[in-house]
Amino acid sequence: MPNEASPLPGPQSPGTGLHDLRGPHSPRKIPGWAATTALLLPAYAWLTLAVFLPLATMFVFSFLNKTPMGQAPVEFTLRHYRAFIDQGYLVRIAWNTLVMGFWTTLICAVLGFFAALALVRCTAGRQRETLLVLILLPFWTNGLVRVFSWTMVLRENGFLDSLWHLVGDGSISFLYSRPAIVLGLVHGYLPYMILTCYIALITIDDAVIEAAQSLGARWGTVLTRILIPLAAPGLISGAVLTFVPVIGSFMEPRILGGKVGMTLGTVIEDQFTQAFNWPLGASLSFTLLAVVLAIFATFSGVLKRGAAA
Amino acid sequence: MTEVHIRSIAKSFGPVPVLHDITTQFAPGSFTSLLGPSGSGKTTLLRIVAGFVTPDRGAVTIGTRDVTAVPVWGRNIGMMFQSYALFPHMSVARNIAFGLERRGIRGAEARALVDQALEMVRLTGFGARSPKELSGGQQQRVALARALVIKPSVLLLDEPLSALDRRLRQDMQVELLRIQRETGLTTIFVTHDQEEALTLSDRIAILDRGRIVQSGKPAEIYERPQTRFAAEFLGDSNFLTGTVEQGGVRLADGTLVQSAHPLPAPGAKATLAIRPEKLQVSTTAPNRLTARIVTVIYAGPVLSYLLETLDGTRLKLFQANRDGTILAQGATITLGWSPEHAIPVAE
Known part of the structure; x- marks a missing residue:
């Protein structure tokens, strides 16, 4: 403690060690709680306005029997939360959505991890900066344009088929299928995974990898025993950043999935834009949120261990 | 006890020559310091022996085996780094057992060897701790135990004491010397600290701009330097x-x-x-x-x-x-x- 060795004659009584740090000329004292509140207020005010208020509004809507617009009186009801029981096909859609989220996250994790590893281990300086900018490029393009450009590639006699026709016959087009949706989503969310893994991998000391090699570890062992465990925080935060928006996505499923592109995201969007049933849309959203939170709660042990490493 | 031979090693990084035609040998059980200013090529030479750097020309022999084309993991070397390089996500015991697992030694046998290694570096009972909970000196001793437990053919030390404060460094020097004498390991030690080189080594090789300018017993080099550089750099x-x-x-x-x-x-x-x-x-x-x-x-x-x-x-x-x-x-x-x-x- 610095105040133990300090020869400064403090006016404070012994035991108020914290105050000594301010020195003998400390200004008028503001109580700790007041300072904390004042400093946090802008952030909380913004959060309230931008997040809590809209969420709370939607939460209230989810208990109403119809969209509260116009003159008709509204009533309180819990029936929208029974949607998964009343309309059984929603369970299938929810399952498909989770499977889609799983595959997208898994593919992003594998590609993103190795892309980040290649960036960290095989590039330096200018070259690395350029590659990082190229990776971020999808963020700079409009999402809609990005997804529609995939339809140009994937449709029958599209770009992919033209390439295929150089070597074979027929069509390998897979537009309007689940793989097409996953492809579009992977393209959109891969940069998050690359960046989070990159940040985790760049902090690993080269000497740690060299130490493992000197002890007899080949590349496979270095990868599974050293790199992946040490990059786990990056992989996990990348997975969260990918999985959550993916299972709520509606643009990619709708444009690239066509008829098979029914996901919870599109169903919810329909409730707001087509069916004008905001309460059902809201209740489905909150059910989805609950599912996501439940999944994270289940894996929270793993998350904590990852964050601590 | 193993001899290390280096024959006509040369290495350039791009257009920059780092080592010119180095030929030297490290006698079995000897403690040799590679001493030189930064940029002299001493670390590159050590990394060529370890296998992290492939020489442009020349050959490295450990014992009777030409290891020039053998990757790092096949060379059976023990290495210590300036930054300790412990695996931060493993306990002390698992750090030490890592090299044993690579050699297929697990279970009770591995545990006995780990305990023995911890005892050698005077850290008995520290096995369950995480490296984060140890001081710099203790971490470096774990790194030493981890390097020794695999019974390497040669011990390579890349400025392992430079990150420690003066007092601790002196204690570690004594410890290192004791353990090196006990195990009889051929040791190559890279340092820019002349005092450390004089205290620890049987033999010092002074490097300057990619060449060994003089090598010999510490007293011999100190009392009879052959070049102005050697006289100035050592003392x-x-x-x-x-x-x-x-x-x-x-x-x-x-x-x-x-x-x-x-x-x-x-x-x-x-x-x-x-x-x-x-x-x-x-x-x-x-x-x-x-x-x-x-x-x-x-x-x-x-x-x-x-x-x-x-x-x-x-x-x-x-x-x-x-x-x-x-x-x-x-x-x-x-x-x-x-x-x-x-x-x-x-x-």
């Missing part, structure tokens, strides 16, 4: 330059300095190196120079004086603080030394 030195004549070196001011060592042919230029602690205030010694004291540095047991002769040559004088008398700044004194201590060195 301090005074240099006197002149022309060889009458079995001595004639300085610019006309003084003839005697040397007991073989000099170049008469008429040639020669440089003599004289260690600052071998000079003394004397009017009777065979070699004498008059100089003025410019600066007095009091460092407790040792007094250092910076002096200047009439023609501007700068000299250093180290004196043991035997009776507490300090020579005055500005005083003019006569320095004397024995011809035995005037060592001719190549420029």
Whole structure:
């Protein structure tokens, strides 16, 4: 403690060690709680306005029997939360959505991890900066344009088929299928995974990898025993950043999935834009949120261990 | 005990040559320091022995096996790094067991070896801790245990003590030397700290710009440096330059300095190196120079004086603080030394 060795004659009584740090000329004292509140207020005010208020509004809507617009009186009801029981096909859609989220996250994790590893281990300086900018490029393009450009590639006699026709016959087009949706989503969310893994991998000391090699570890062992465990925080935060928006996505499923592109995201969007049933849309959203939170709660042990490493 | 041979090793990084045609050997059980300033190539040489760097030319032999084409993981080396390089996500015991697992040693046998290694570095009972909970010195001892437990053919140390504070470094030097003697491991130690090199090694190799300029026993290199660089890098030195004549070196001011060592042919230029602690205030010694004291540095047991002769040559004088008398700044004194201590060195 610095105040133990300090020869400064403090006016404070012994035991108020914290105050000594301010020195003998400390200004008028503001109580700790007041300072904390004042400093946090802008952030909380913004959060309230931008997040809590809209969420709370939607939460209230989810208990109403119809969209509260116009003159008709509204009533309180819990029936929208029974949607998964009343309309059984929603369970299938929810399952498909989770499977889609799983595959997208898994593919992003594998590609993103190795892309980040290649960036960290095989590039330096200018070259690395350029590659990082190229990776971020999808963020700079409009999402809609990005997804529609995939339809140009994937449709029958599209770009992919033209390439295929150089070597074979027929069509390998897979537009309007689940793989097409996953492809579009992977393209959109891969940069998050690359960046989070990159940040985790760049902090690993080269000497740690060299130490493992000197002890007899080949590349496979270095990868599974050293790199992946040490990059786990990056992989996990990348997975969260990918999985959550993916299972709520509606643009990619709708444009690239066509008829098979029914996901919870599109169903919810329909409730707001087509069916004008905001309460059902809201209740489905909150059910989805609950599912996501439940999944994270289940894996929270793993998350904590990852964050601590 | 294993011998390490290095034959005609050369390495360039891009257009920059780092090592020129190095040939040397490390005797079984010896402790050799590679000493040199940064950029001298000492670390590159160590990394070539370890296998992290592939030489452009030449061969490395560990024992009887040519390992030039063998990757790092196949060389059976023990290595210590300046940054400790412990695996942060594993306990101390698992760090030490890592190399054993790679050799298929697991379970009770591995645990016994880990305990033995911990005992050797005096960290018994620390196995369950995480590296984060250890001090720098303790972490480095874990790193040493991890390197030794696999019974490597050769122990490679890449400035392992540089990150420790002075006191701890001295303790670790003693520890390292004890363990090296106990295990009899051929050890190659990279350092830029000359004191550390003198204390620890059986043999020192001084590197300068990619070449070994001199190698030998510490005392041999210190007492008989062959080049100006070696004399300057290992310890301090005074240099006197002149022309060889009458079995001595004639300085610019006309003084003839005697040397007991073989000099170049008469008429040639020669440089003599004289260690600052071998000079003394004397009017009777065979070699004498008059100089003025410019600066007095009091460092407790040792007094250092910076002096200047009439023609501007700068000299250093180290004196043991035997009776507490300090020579005055500005005083003019006569320095004397024995011809035995005037060592001719190549420029």
